[in-house]
Amino acid sequence: MTDSAFYTELNHEGILAVRGADAAKFLQGQLTCNLNYLNAEYSSLGARCTPKGRMTSSFRILAEGDGFLLAMANDLLESQLTDLKKYAVFSKATLSDDSAQWARFGLSGADAVLAELGLSLSGEADQVARADGLIAIGLGQGRVELWAPAERAVAIADLLQARLPHANLNDWLLGQVRAGVGQVFGATREQFIPQMINLQAVGGVSFKKGCYTGQEIVARMQYLGRLKRRLQRLKLDSAELPEPGRELFSPVHSTSVGEVVLAARAADGVELLAVLQDDAATDGNVRLGEDQPLRLLDLPYVLDSDREIQR
Secondary structure, eight states, X not given: OTTSOEEEEOTTEEXXXXXXXXXXXXXXXXXXXXXXXXXXXXXXXXXEEOTTSOEEEEEEEEEETTEEEEEEEHHHHHHHHHHHHHHSTTSSOEEEEOGGGEEEEEEESOHHHHHHTTOOOOSOTTBEEEETTEEEEEEETTEEEEEEEGGGHHHHHXXXXXXXXXXXXXXXXXXXXXXXXOOOOGGGTTTXXXXXXXXXXXXOOOSSSOOOTTHHHHHHHHHXXXXXXXEEEEEESSSOOOOTTOEEBOTTOSSOOEEEEEEEEETTEEXXXXXXXXXXXXXXXXEETTTEEEEEEOOSSOOOHHHHTTO
C-alpha cells in the first residue's frame, strides 16, 4: 500500500511543547538542529543528546505560536519532559505534554485532499503549509504529516476516510524505512550518536549553530573521527518483525555487529533500518538470530560530510 494513496493515524508519537520568551534560546542550547532555520514555513528533524553525544531522543520540531512543538516516540516523552524541566528552571520557558491537543495523520499521495483543505506543498522535505489551524509538513516522496487541533480531529478524520483508503501504522513506517530516516525509541535511548542514524544527512544536525549539549562529541566525529557504525537499510525474508534494539550478528564476529533502529513489514518480508558495523556491512553476512540472513538495500541519499557541515 505504500505505493498508493492512503492515510493513517500517527498514534505512536506524542508532542512536547516548549513555549515562552526564552523558548528558542533554551532549545538552541539543548538540540542538534538549528532553530534559526525554523519559521512558519519550515520544520526540522533533530535530536537531544547526553554530554557524551548519545541521543536521548529524536523528533520533528516546528515553530508554533510562541514556541515549538516536538513530535517524538511516546515512550520517550515523559522522561524528556522531566529532564528538560530541570534545565528550564531559570529560563522564561514553559514545557508541557501537548499530545492531547493535536491529532496527527500520516498521508501518502494525498495532494488533492490537501488542496481541498487549502494546504499546498511543493514536495520539498521539511516544508510546512498552514491553513485554518491545520498544519501540513512535507517529508518528501509524497509523504505528509497532517496536524489538526484536537477539536477538529473527528471532522478531519471523517474527510480523510471519505477521500482516501485507510492504512495501518506499519505502512507509514515502511515509508520511513525506505526514506532512510532513523528514530530513537525507549529501547535505543542513549545507544547512538546522531551520525550513527545518519541524522546529519537528513538535516537534523547543524555544525554551525554553536554549543549545545553533546556538541563537542558530535562535531569531533564529523570533522576528525572515523565513524565505524552507521545506518543501513536491510531486507529480511521473514514475517518476524524485530523490535528496535534487537541485536544483529555475523558468523565472522564473536559479538553483536548492530542493532535494529526501525522495522516494518513489506509485501515480501520485512524491511528495516539498523546501525551496523562497517566491516559487517562490507562483508554482507548479517543475520537476525542464527538463521535469518539479511540483505543490504540502498539508501535514498548519499552521505557527503562536506555538504553536511554547511548546515
